[in-house]
Amino acid sequence: MRLGMVIDRKRCIGCYSCQISCKAAHALPPDVFFGRVLVSETGTYPTVTKQILPVLCNHCKEAACVKVCPTGATQKREDGIVYVNSEECVGCRYCIVACPYQMRTYNSDGNKEYWPGQGLTELERVGREILYPLEPNTVIKCNFCMEKLDEGLRKGLKIGIDREATPTCVNACPVKARTFGDLDDPNSNVSKLIKERKGYPLHSELGTEPSVYYLD
Amino acid sequence: MQNAKREIWEDVWLHTQCSRCYNDCGIQVHRVNGVAVEIQGVPDSTHGAMGGLCSKGLAGLQVLYDPNRLNTPLRRTNPEKGIGVDPKWKKITWEEAYDEIVPRLKKLLEEDPRKVSFGQWGGGSSPSWSTGTPSYLSSMGPYSGFVWGGGLQCGGASHPIGGITHGSWSVVPDFKYSNYVLYFGASKGHAAGHSAMITARMAAEARARGMKMIVFDPMCRVAASKAFEWVPIVPGTDGAVILAMCNIIVNELGIIDKPFLKMKTNAPYLVGPDMKYVRENGPARGVKGHRALGQQGENRSEEITYIGDDETNKPMVWDVGEGKAKVYDDPTIKDYALEGNFEYRGIKCQPSFQLLKEHLKEYTTEMASKVSSIPPETIRRIATDFAHEARVGSTININGHILPYRPVAAIIFRGGEGHGNAYHTCFAVSLISALVGAVETPGGTTGWPARTLGFPGREEQDPGGFKWSVFKGLDGFLQNQRFGPGSGRSNKDVPYHGEWPIPYPEWKHQPGLIDIQPAGRFKYIVGGSDRDEVWKKLGATYPVEMMFISRNPLMSIGDRDALANALKSIKFVVVSELFNTETSEGFADIVLPDGCYLEKDSWHVGLMQNFNHAWGMDDWSYHITQTIAKPTHQRKSADEVTYDLAVRLGKELGRNLVREANERFLRTAPISKEYWPNDLDRYLTAAELGDAFTKSTFGPEHGWDWFKKHGFMRWPKRVEEAYWLQFLPMRIPVIYLEWLAHMKPIVEDINQKTGVFMDPVQYTPLISWFPCTIHKVEDPEYDLYCYSYRDILHSSSQTMEQPWLDEASQMNPWTYNITMNAETGRKKGLKDGDLIEVETYLGRKEKGTVKLMAGHHPLTVGISSTAGHFAKGQPIAFGKGSNFNTLLPMTFEHTDPVAGNLETCVRVTVRKIDENKEGAK
Amino acid sequence: MQANMKPFEWMVKPTPQKEWIERRGILLWLAFFFIELGAGAFFVGTIFKSIEAMLVGWLVCGVIGGGIHILYLGHPFRFWRMVSRPGSSWISRGLIFVSLFLIFGLIQMIMVQAGGASPVVMVLADLFAFLTIVYGGFAMNFVNGIALWNTALLPIIYGVSGIWGGAGLALGIALASGEVSTLGPSLEEWIRLLLVAYAFLLAVYLVSVRYTNPTGRLSVQSIIFGRFKALMWLVVVLLGLALPMTIVVISFNTGIENMPAGALYLSIFCELLGDLTLRYLILKGGLYSPLIPSSAYSPSSAF
Structure with a gap:
């Protein structure tokens, strides 16, 4: 099993719901993003293409971050999810430097407020103390909502099908641009899309073998 | 872990509705230990993205928990008002606030009810647009002839025309079946604007299916970025391009839907030399009727005369079969003439279509190309593709009904519409669809559902809570039963039902201009810089001395200085808001702390007809809004405040205002009498009213508690509801705007x-x-x-205060920058990040940082709407981006002369300024 | 160029590496420098049998370099965990190398002092000193997302510069301890060779990276012609290379023992400063390739 995501850029409208739903679900402090939306344009007037690219951790099969981690805090699970065991992270940031996609963040200040100088609100306190506590001074990143998937599996739900066993950004997308499933299963939702629509990963030349594919 | 996990004593998901914009999507909120921590869409409801939600909705948590929320009533202690003046707020109690308000209100109402403006109260620019606050006090006759923000730049022409042509507040493609869609300055389908989430999911499915969008827009922003083809256009020239395409379709290709034109439009109506319809017995005599005054379903109305005539004097058509003129709905007509020269009662006449056909010849492709900058071959190609893609003559079987299949659509909104030629441009967009029969039919241009037959099994319920329809109105044309901002309520009390028929202009010295320009509703005048001059000419006076407002016009309308003068002229201003705004800080005497949408109940928001309901064959859904977090501090929703005022004022005036209001609300909801609460002399909570409404509408087993648990009701739509035009006998007056011929001499006279x-x-x-x-x-x-343009991250004027949206705004090239064409910028010596000044030809200025883009028409400058806040009450929004609106001239000259809506574009020059000298804003 | 990178240009345009150079990342830059410099000095010290150079090298590497490195960590008290992944992580390997170097180096120094030096221990100490010198280069070389780093030349340059710096440091110590006449000439030989090799490698390195991909080209451009050009030409080339080279040429003619000590100190200082600056530029100039195509009108952007 190798969990992966397919992002359909034809559907995506660049609304930032993935980015913001993730911030809410993980009570992420300011300036920390597990997923983001990148925009640019190609071509020259009037033949212009607006480029919109939602990005998140690629959960690479050949993950540079796993290789460079000196403590083994960054690990790859059987299902392909790359995650950080923050209790083992020493905060050397080699993984951040090594990730060619720059999808990792050093959580230096977990107490940074949403409203600077106005203290932590209830939203932040409950989020950071109960919902998703983050270990300060370690490296954090997207883990495909691993905790949620595991909980869903325990309830007997299907990953990528049932909402409670699907990453938050996939659920939040108003245009269903995201699909989540098992890349190893040739008949899965994701494998079929990749095959039919010629899905491609980012920077395949680097040999990282990402588990996030894009469709044009 | 450093943060030890706290004990969890609550972990629930609750259904309610979003109110970050006017679309009211169904949402679910995750509440942990009494704190709302996450928001999601509702997968099983059609009212929304079916699971997804836009970023504004997701960030709603940061409205609820913003430490800058207003928590107590405030009293201005500095008598001076104005932009940048410190109001010197003093915290007061609610009782003190009411003691300030009620005696003043009583005095003014007794003097002249028009002295109080109570039009847009509750919700407002706070992120809870449509709380469904009943205008309880409106029964006492307050006056409001002006949209104080949140609407002035809205569809001043497109909404009335949406009503006339689709029985709807606006128009949209039938995404499920459309294959080729023209967008003229509209963002529908791109997470903003009308039915933002419904449109987003439907448009995405359509794109995935292969639907082609052709987007005419000066800017390659969101809609254009998803387009099959982006066609850059000079602002305000959409109409020329559309008419050139109509010309190609009619006079070159000859691809028109004749049966549709004959049966469903005014194309065959005969027109005489006076440009008016030739009628059975002589000229139109007009029909007496009433028009509602004010905005939100007020009871007061005035007598007016509608253009047209009654059943005894119908417009004539020419029956080709018998070679004679007949009334348009004569059942013996064999075939309608669309072209030719005829004579009836000695009057030489031609079918409307004949006149249009000749008229369109003026719109050559070359002429349109010259004004719009679109290459002629592009106009020609798109017109040709549109006509062919329409598949005139084809049909489709939906649930056993054979319907015309016309998979092309053309839509417009503010970008294309917001100009001094709005009225005609909007009709031009309707026209191009009508020519090929792509109106209210599978695949065509459609409105939001204009017809419901009621919840299954409760269709006979009368009055029914979820029943509205369109019918054949004056002169055979489409008339809608319920409409407008208060469209959840029946307007049966008011004989003015919708946008058709249209009254004659009359010079009645009204300050709201609706008397002289009855074709459109939103007027600039109260905030205009020339208002005194215009009112003097019209012999009108603006009586308002006290205003209740929940909007932020200073940010959302136009010329800030003119608005400041207007606001200053009102002696006592009461604001109910979530935060202090530019308007409240500058001009409010009393500020009341409103509850946000997650802090209140409403059964009414789910009814709003404008954008709540998915169109086409998508199921119906009705949601309720329920309290997620109880209001803390001294926050109180505007609904409750209204009751408080009714109690206190009622005593003063010796009237039972509470009962009056309750009865009115129950009657207009409408709720069957058997479900009315027993005691109508007290504050009926939204839950009580909601229980009555839901039981009355969905059956006794579906009360408020059922809805609190399930959140919403969903049921299938019938084909007769979705494609009503194919089942009902009315016509659409889109070929020939005959009423304008009636108006013209009157307007000339008024001039x-x-x-x-x-x-x-x-x-x-x-x-x-x-x-x-x-x-x-x-x-x-x-x-x-x-x-300005609608940013995907923002809506109205209070989305810039949420840190999540602010972060995302900084991560895209647009929101906080002034954008322009890269080549144009280079020629002006600009580079990304330069501080520039934009100055209009009338001398108004705004500063900002420039971002050069390839996807920008070379002659244009774009600024995201609602940016550039300067209220101290919103520190996250403070000082970010540039405010476009303040550049907009607010004078009569800059309006459409028919609809009266504001021109939303302005000619400017752009120059680089020295950051050090000028200082950052 | 990237100085004012707007958030919306992040990974849309070539995006600078920050974690190992900005803010607390400065510590990592210094740590690598001192660790390698110290190991280099020790290495040279063993060869030239200078116990002073060995000791200073050992201290610079272990105390200053190692200390700064540990300070940089988010959780300094967990630093022992960093030896867990020598199979794949150069940081793990590096920590092991440094630790073994420090252990064998200490034993070696004690044995030298005791008068019973063991060739085996010396070989081991020098081996790990050498690995300590180069592991930083390998750690960076491993990062294939940064074209400027992802070249086999980097560990070689770092190896040369480590030994060269070490030799400089050793020369300085010799000068200070008055042993310049005995150690000077042969150290000078080393420095001469290493200096030439270093300059040559640096040129080859920059030219080769320029032709790897557009991002590598941009990195090299920023160093040679762009926002780092002043540091590159004035500090790295002029002070770090040209000045020591001139002094070397002069001393080649006059003999090192006849050189004024001030000139030699200056030369050593400039050499180390140049090396430190180059390391800064390599860290600072590292760019990630964009994730999203952006061809439209990039030339004139503030970028």
């Missing part, structure tokens, strides 16, 4: 008598394109067209 100039040239029944003020600026220095 002459008052000195107010409404260009009579635009009062022609033949749909035309007119250059606007923006095209007439001669000074070559002001070489650019500047406009």
Whole structure:
């Protein structure tokens, strides 16, 4: 099993719901993003293409971050999810430097407020103390909502099908641009899309073998 | 872990509705230990993205928990008002606030009810648009002839025309079946605007299916980025391009849907030399009726005369079969003439279509190309593709009903519409669909559902809570039963039902201009910089001395200084808001702390007809809004405040205002009498009213508690509801705007008598394109067209205060920058990040940082709407981006002479300024 | 160029590496420098049998370099965990190398002092000193997302510069301890060779990276012609290379023992400063390739 995501850029409208739903679900402090939306344009007037690219951790099969981690805090699970065991992270940031996609963040200040100088609100306190506590001074990143998937599996739900066993950004997308499933299963939702629509990963030349594919 | 996990004593998901914009999507909120921590969409409801939700909705948590929320009533202690003046707020109690308000209110109401403006109370620019606050006090006759923000730049022309042509507040493609869609300055389908989430999911499915969108827009922003083809266009020239395409379709390709034109439009109506319909027994005599005053379903109305005539004097058509003129709905007609010259009662006449056909010849491709900058071959190609893609003559079987299949659509909204030629341009968009029969039929241009037959099994319930329809109205044309901002309620109390019929203009000295320009609703005048001059000419006075407001016009309308003067002229201003705004800080005497949408109940929001319901064959859904977090501090929703005022004021006036209001609300909801609460002399909570409404509408087993648990009701739509036009006998007057011929001499007369100039040239029944003020600026220095656009991250004027949205705004090139074409910028010596000044040809200025883009028409400058806040009450939003609106001239000259809506574009020059000298804003 | 990178240009345009150079990342830059410099000095010290150079090298590497490195960590008290992944992580390997170097180096020094030096221990100490010198280069070389780093030349340059710096440091110590006449000439030989090799490698390195991909080209451009050009030409080339080279040429003619000590100190200082600056530029100039195509009108952007 190798969990992966397919992002359909034809559907995506660049609304930032993935980015913001993730911030809410993980009570992420300011300036920390597990997923983001990148925009640019190609071509020259009037033949212009607006480029919109939602990005998140690629959960690479050949993950540079796993290789460079000196403590083994960054690990790859059987299902392909790359995650950080923050209790083992020493905060050397080699993984951040090594990730060619720059999808990792050093959580230096977990107490940074949403409203600077106005203290932590209830939203932040409950989020950071109960919902998703983050270990300060370690490296954090997207883990495909691993905790949620595991909980869903325990309830007997299907990953990528049932909402409670699907990453938050996939659920939040108003245009269903995201699909989540098992890349190893040739008949899965994701494998079929990749095959039919010629899905491609980012920077395949680097040999990282990402588990996030894009469709044009 | 450093943060030890706290004990979890609550972990629930609750259904309610979003109110970050006017679309009211169904949402679910995750509440942990009493704190709302996450928001999601509702997968099983059609009212929304079916699971997804836009970023504004997701960030709603940061409205609820913003430490800058207002928590107590505030009293201004500094008598001076104005932009940048410190109000010196003093915290007061609710009782003290009411003691300030009620005696003043009583005095003014007794003197003259028009002295109180109570039009837009509750919700407002706070992120809870439509709380469904009943205008309880409106029964006492407050006056409001002006949209104080949140609407002035809205569809001043497109909404009335949406009503006339689709029985709907606006128009949209039938995404499920459309294959080829023209967008003229509209963002529908791109997470903003009308039915943002419903449209987003439907448009995405359509794109995935292969639907092609052709987007005419000066800017390659969100809609254009998803387009099959982006066609850059000079602002305000959409009409010329559309009419050129109509010309190609009618006069070159000859691809028109004749049966549709004959049976469903006014194409066959005979027109005489006076440009008016030839009628059975003589000229139209007009029909007496009433028009509601004010905005939100007030009870007061005035007598007016509608253009048209009753059943005894119908418009005539020519029956080709018998070779004679007959009334348009004569059942013996064999075939309608669309072309030819005829005579009836000695009057030489032609079918409307004949006149249109000839008229369209003026709109050559070359002419349209010249004004719009679109290459002629592009116009020709798109017109040809549109006509062919329409598949005129084809049919589709939906649930056993054989319907015309016309998979093309054309839509417009603010970008294309917001100009001095709005009225005609909007009709031009309707026209191109009508020519090929792509109106309210599978695949065509459609409105939001204009017809419901009621919840299954409760269809006979009368009055029914979820029943509205369209019918054949005056002269055979589409008339809608319920409509407008208060469309959840029946307007049966008011004989003015919708946008058709249209009254004659009359000079009644009204300050709201609705008397002289009855074709449109939203007028600039109260905030206009020339208002005193215009009112003097019209002999009108603006009586308002006290205003209740929940909007932020200073940010959302136009010329800030003119608005400041207008606000200053109102002696006592009461604001109910979530945060202090530019308007409240500058001009409020009393500020009341409102509850946000997650802190209140409403059964009413789910009913709003404008954008709540998915169109086409998508199921119906009705949601309720329920309290997620109880209001803390001294926050109190505007609904409750209204009751409080009714109690106190009622005592003063010796009336039972509470009962009056309750009865009115129950009657207009409407709720069957058997479910009315027993005691109507007290505050009925939204839950009580909601229980009555839901039981009355969905059956006794579906009360408030059922809805609190399940959140919403969903049921299938019938084909007769979705594609009502194919089942009902009304026509759409889209071929020929005959009423304008009636208006023209009156308008000329008003012009002459008052000195107010409404260009009579635009009062022609033949749909035309007119250059606007923006095209007439001669000074070559002001070489650019500047406009605002709807940012995908923002809505109304309070989305910039949420940190999550602010972060995302900084991560995209647009929101906080002024954008322009890269080559144009280079020629002006600009580079990304330069501080620039935009100056209009009338001298108004705004500063900002520039971002050069390839996807930008070379003649244009774009600024994200609602940016550039300066209220201290919103520190996250403070000082970010540039405010476009303040550049907008607010004068009569900059409005459409028919609908009266504001020109939303302005000619400017752009220059680099020295950051150190000027200082950052 | 990237100085004012707007958030919306992040990974849309070539995006600078920050974690190992900005803010607390400065510590990592210094740590690598001192660790390698110290190991280099020790290495040279063993060869030239200078116990002073060995000791200073050992201290610079272990105390200053190692200390700064540990300070940089988010959780300094967990630093022992960093030896867990020598199979794949150069940081793990590096920590092991440094630790073994420090252990064998200490034993070696004690044995030298005791008068019973063991060739085996010396070989081991020098081996790990050498690995300590180069592991930083390998750690960076491993990062294939940064074209400027992802070249086999980097560990070689770092190896050369470590030994060269070490030799400089050793020369300085010799000068200070008055042993310049005995150690000077042969150290000078080393420095001469290493200096030439270093300059040559640096040129080859920059030219080769320029032709790897557009991002590598941009990195090299920023160093040679762009926002780092002043540091590159004035500090790295002029002070770090040209000045020591001139002094070397002069001393080649006059003999090192006849050189004024001030000139030699200056030369050593400039050499180390140049090396430190180059390391800064390599860290600072590292760019990630964009994730999203952006061809439209990039030339004139503030970028």
